[in-house]
Amino acid sequence: MRNMTDAFALAEHLxxxxxxxxxxxxxxxxxxxxxxxxxxxxEIDWLELHHRLTLHTAGDVGPARVLDQGERQRRKVxxxxxxxxxxxxxxxxxxxxxxxxxxxxxxxxxxxxLPAAPHSGKSIYQLQAExxxxxxxxxxxxxxFLVMTSPMTDGxxxxxxxxxxxxxxAKEQVRFFSQGTVPSLxxxxxxxxxxxxxxxxxxxxxxxxxxxxVKSGNLARLRSEGVKQIVYIQVDNxxxxxxxxxxxxxxxxxxxxxxxxxxxxxxxxxxxxxxxxIGTRDAIIEYTELTPEQTRSRxxxxxxxxxxxxxxxxCWSVDFLAGLADRGYKLPLHRSGKPLKAWLDGKIxxxxxxxxxxxxxxxxxxxxxxxxxxxxxxxxxxxxxNATGVDSPAxxxxxxxxxxxxxxxxxxxxxxxxxxxxxxISPRFAATKSQFLxxxxxxxxxxxxxxxxxx
Ligand code: UTP
Numbered sequence: 001m002r003n004m005t006d007a008f009a010l011a012e013h014l015x016x017x018x019x020x021x022x023x024x025x026x027x028x029x030x031x032x033x034x035x036x037x038x039x040x041x042x043e044i045d046w047l048e049l050h051h052r053l054t055l056h057t058a059g060d061v062g063p064a065r066v067l068d069q070g071e072r073q074r075r076k077v078x079x080x081x082x083x084x085x086x087x088x089x090x091x092x093x094x095x096x097x098x099x100x101x102x103x104x105x106x107x108x109x110x111x112x113x114l115p116a117a118p119h120s121g122k123s124i125y126q127l128q129a130e131x132x133x134x135x136x137x138x139x140x141x142x143x144x145f146l147v148m149t150s151p152m153t154d155g156x157x158x159x160x161x162x163x164x165x166x167x168x169x170a171k172e173q174v175r176f177f178s179q180g181t182v183p184s185l186x187x188x189x190x191x192x193x194x195x196x197x198x199x200x201x202x203x204x205x206x207x208x209x210x211x212x213x214v215k216s217g218n219l220a221r222l223r224s225e226g227v228k229q230i231v232y233i234q235v236d237n238x239x240x241x242x243x244x245x246x247x248x249x250x251x252x253x254x255x256x257x258x259x260x261x262x263x264x265x266x267x268x269x270x271x272x273x274x275x276x277x278i279g280t281r282d283a284i285i286e287y288t289e290l291t292p293e294q295t296r297s298r299x300x301x302x303x304x305x306x307x308x309x310x311x312x313x314x315c316w317s318v319d320f321l322a323g324l325a326d327r328g329y330k331l332p333l334h335r336s337g338k339p340l341k342a343w344l345d346g347k348i349x350x351x352x353x354x355x356x357x358x359x360x361x362x363x364x365x366x367x368x369x370x371x372x373x374x375x376x377x378x379x380x381x382x383x384x385x386n387a388t389g390v391d392s393p394a395x396x397x398x399x400x401x402x403x404x405x406x407x408x409x410x411x412x413x414x415x416x417x418x419x420x421x422x423x424x425i426s427p428r429f430a431a432t433k434s435q436f437l438x439x440x441x442x443x444x445x446x447x448x449x450x451x452x453x454x455x
Contacts, residue, residue: 116384131427148209418449
């Protein structure tokens, strides 16, 4: 509810949504604080917070159209040429979501500041930014690099980039914008507080990037610059490519509103979102929405129905996003039960409650044309979610090391490496295997330990 200057109207509005408790003690706040607080209460869409999302049913689920490895190979030349011409014409931007709370990682600093390179100790931000730099140099265009932060990570992220001279990228190329926040609720759906005059809010999920892209003016700017495709990446996958002419070419050739990269599941029970078709539209169904029987079900050909897992990499058509923005589309909220730290009875206490987030893949069912593109897991996927163990900095570094060792082996270098040895190839030297093979000059024939190749 906007422009709610009338205190009575606000009180009535909050009462209607069972949030009257938020006005208790308001009179004791300093005037400036009170103004900010009341304005925030007035702008929140309380209705959407109470609205229960209907999850997809598994009723009429079929396979999504996926360009599998065979089709990729057959159409490689055609698709890469299309993608290359889009890069060369300045029609491609990269959008990296780097907000969120990194709860599982347990660090308050932005995830991107974490060192995550096998040898150099470069941060995730540096690794991702250098891929954009390498791409920009290769295609001789300053590829726009949009970085979505959260209000909690925005300042630190900007300072980090500034302290490192934007990792070599031009200033107007790197475009920061912040996602929104959503109130966290207690088990009775009442908004929680984090202190007097302060709501307890969480970043609004990676899906927040859609609204934030529009609100910040960045989508309009991309359109005015002639950008047609947005390569969407998540900061915490250190192997995610941004230089992928085949993907961009596939999106263009298939005139897709959205392209989703997919992985063949490692086993039927792998905990991923699945790209499927429901009725006439594609959608991602999370494993949490399925029973084990559904997850393992097979079609008449014996293939897994939920065969393709999504590692959260997309290519979005700018026209598609602009069309949604023009009709005021808003992604729905998903709620998940979490232990939360809230200000209750004059002190911070741990309570069970609801965190609300928007998911980027909920845009997929809005797309008239959606396709999947099969990728090789080892080439593109090394996520950092946890502090230790699976999907940790250590496991991602190990995967990156293995990828670089694989490139050297493919170039004919003999590798006799002890387990602790670490290989790293900077994106400034080569950001993809084919670039590496094209540039490699045979400077070493054999490796028996650590090796680091910068530009
Ligand atoms: P995750 O879903 O893994 O969330 O994010 P997270 O906040 O990083 O970690 P947890 O779940 O609290 O442990 C996947 C990607 O989406 C971004 C993250 O930066 C990461 O790149 N993200 C997530 C946002 O940008 N904003 C959000 O609100 C949530």
